[in-house]
Amino acid sequence: MIKRALLLAALLASPLSAQTHPAEAVSEERLKGDVEKLVSFGTRHTLSSQDDPDRGIGAAVDWGLAEFKRIGAKCGGCLEVLPVSDTITAAPRIPTPTLVRNAVAIQRGSERPNEVVIVQGHIDSRVSDPLDFTSDAPGANDDGSGTALVLEAARALSGTQYPSTIIYALLSGEEQGLHGGRTLANWAEAQGYTVKAVLNNDIVGNSCGKDGYCEPKVVRVFSEGPRADLTERLRASQTRYGGENDSPGRNLSRWVADLAAEHSDEMQVRQIWRTDRMGRGGDQVPFLQKGYPAVRFSVGVEDYDHQHQDLRTESGVFYGDTVEEMDFAYLAGVTKLNVRALDALARAPMPPEVSIDAAVRVDTLLSAKLPAGAELIDIAMRRTNATEWASREELEGILGSAEPGLEVSEGEIITTTLPVRGDDWMFGASACAGEYCSPVSSAVPGGAFEPVAKE
Ligand SMILES: [Zn+2]
Numbered sequence: 292m293i294k295r296a297l298l299l300a301a302l303l304a305s306p307l308s309a310q311t312h313p314a315e316a317v318s319e320e321r322l323k324g325d326v327e328k329l330v331s332f333g334t335r336h337t338l339s340s341q342d343d344p345d346r347g348i349g350a351a352v353d354w355g356l357a358e359f360k361r362i363g364a365k366c367g368g369c370l371e372v373l374p375v376s377d378t379i380t381a382a383p384r385i386p387t388p389t390l391v392r393n394a395v396a397i398q399r400g401s402e403r404p405n406e407v408v409i410v411q412g413h414i415d416s417r418v419s420d421p422l423d424f425t426s427d428a429p430g431a432n433d434d435g436s437g438t439a440l441v442l443e444a445a446r447a448l449s450g451t452q453y454p455s456t457i458i459y460a461l462l463s464g465e466e467q468g469l470h471g472g473r474t475l476a477n478w479a480e481a482q483g484y485t486v487k488a489v490l491n492n493d494i495v496g497n498s499c500g501k502d503g504y505c506e507p508k509v510v511r512v513f514s515e516g517p518r519a520d521l522t523e524r525l526r527a528s529q530t531r532y533g534g535e536n537d538s539p540g541r542n543l544s545r546w547v548a549d550l551a552a553e554h555s556d557e558m559q560v561r562q563i564w565r566t567d568r569m570g571r572g573g574d575q576v577p578f579l580q581k582g583y584p585a586v587r588f589s590v591g592v593e594d595y596d597h598q599h600q601d602l603r604t605e606s607g608v609f610y611g612d613t614v615e616e617m618d619f620a621y622l623a624g625v626t627k628l629n630v631r632a633l634d635a636l637a638r639a640p641m642p643p644e645v646s647i648d649a650a651v652r653v654d655t656l657l658s659a660k661l662p663a664g665a666e667l668i669d670i671a672m673r674r675t676n677a678t679e680w681a682s683r684e685e686l687e688g689i690l691g692s693a694e695p696g697l698e699v700s701e702g703e704i705i706t707t708t709l710p711v712r713g714d715d716w717m718f719g720a721s722a723c724a725g726e727y728c729s730p731v732s733s734a735v736p737g738g739a740f741e742p743v744a745k746e
Pocket of ligand 1: 433493
């Protein structure tokens with residue numbers, strides 16, 4: 292990316308270094324304490340008791356709601372805390388009508404409250420048999436880790452006021468078929484929210500696999516290729532013009548990886564360019580199906596002996612998803628990265644709508660609509676077979692030092708002519724407020740950060 296000085300108003304934010312970043316507040320001890328608390332409910336299976344005060348999903352979700360309220364009390368009531376629920380009937384892993392209740396906290400944005408960034412993990416747990424709701428199912432890593440991350444993110448970020456809204460969500464029903472995620476996605480749509488990004492965190496608290504291979508400083512970020520809400524018409528258009536590596540989720544993944552790379556001593560990102568792991572899914576999927584940009588964070592190395600397992604020892608090998616098998620320094624690292632991402636996303640404008648005209652001409656006309664809150668548009672380019680957007684230095688080399696011609700029209704459409712033949716490049720743009728720039732939105736069919744309009 293390059294800041295091509297498409298500057299409208301130079302309202303530069305005060306330098307970040309002057310203040311403590313919210314990510315510095317992340318506490319490994321509190322994360323461990325929350326995971327231990329979650330394990331103490333015995334099982335958090337979606338079909339377990341809703342009204343036992345000590346054991347089961349009901350007690351766990353009540354605790355999550357109470358914890359959000361405690362966090363909100365410390366910021367003068369900055370969090371609106373509510374359950375977002377649905378009764379699920381007739382689903383393969385829901386044999387009887389079951390209340391699926393998510394614990395949700397909303398930190399309203401001061402300037403663009405309708406623009407939301409969601410961070411979520413799933414609070415429900417399971418053992419070997421997905422319908423076994425009575426056995427102990429500690430679910431420390433899957434997904435006590437993601438749940439603790441969401442709570443800790445709320446603690447770290449709730450002291451700051453942001454232009455756009457942050458929603459913290461503890462989802463239920465994931466192991467029974469992504470029911471809590473679907474319920475939250477439906478709710479977000481019903482609220483009429485503009486969803487800027489969804490960060491789904493599921494299994495984010497271990498660093499070694501069963502074979503002893505460890506990656507203590509790498510988190511995987513999964514993103515979809517062709518977007519899940521493509522229409523036939525758009526699919527045909529992508530087949531002609533490209534876009535299979537330019538969904539909003541994919542650009543969100545690139546953005547998170549770049550953000551991590553700015554802090555090279557902290558958790559780094561391995562981008563995984565598929566929606567989820569082989570044969571498996573997660574709560575980012577219902578959001579993608581609605582056309583909302585979403586990614587999944589998950590550990591670099593999974594430990595299959597310590598997830599979804601009955602607690603037991605066989606041939607000297609312990610099986611079970613317990614606190615002892617986790618790495619809390621690792622969880623703190625992933626939490627920090629999420630907090631950095633949420634902080635920047637909640638400050639940045641929406642990615643702009645961007646389009647190009649490059650047919651049968653020696654240059655390329657790029658147009659971008661300035662989103663609410665944006666002060667400048669940042670142009671992005673890469674070769675069609677390159678995985679990442681060109682760096683500022685690379686773009687200087689491509690475009691030369693001359694500023695491209697620039698026109699700003701009344702409708703806040705910014706146009707610029709780039710001295711390159713468009714067939715050989717992918718184009719995009721991000722929108723910036725001060726030093727905070729949105730993910731790139733690509734100038735391809737289906738590249739916009741909004742659901743595809745169904746025809
Ligand atoms: Zn999970």
